Amino acid sequence: MFDKILREIRERIQTQQYVMTIHAEEEMADDDLSILDIESGILTGEILERQSDRVTAESKYRIRGTTIDGGEVEVIVKLSPTGKVVIITVYIP
Secondary structure (H helix, E strand, O other), rough: OHHHHHHHHHHHHHOEEEEOOOHHHHHHHHOOOOOHHHHHHHOOOOEEEEEEEOHHHHHEEEEEEEEOOOOOOEEEEOOOOOOOOOEEEEEEO
C-alpha cells in the first residue's frame, strides 16, 4: 500500500538526505539508540500507517523496523518540501 513512498524514504536515507528534529535526537538518546539504529529501522521496516499532521495537514509515516542489534524501533518521518526526510521522533515500541 505504501511501497512507493517507502522506496522514496529509503532512497533518501541511503543517500544521507535526511534531518532529525531535536526531539528525535533526545528520544534517540533516552532510548540508547544510535543513528545507525534509526537508519536500520527505516531500511528494514514497513510503514504501519500514514498520519496527518493536525496543524499543517502534511502526511507523516510510522515505520517499524529492526535496529542493528535486532531490536524493534519505530520512527515517525515525513518528506519535507525540499525533498529531505525529516525524522520527527523515534521510540522503542
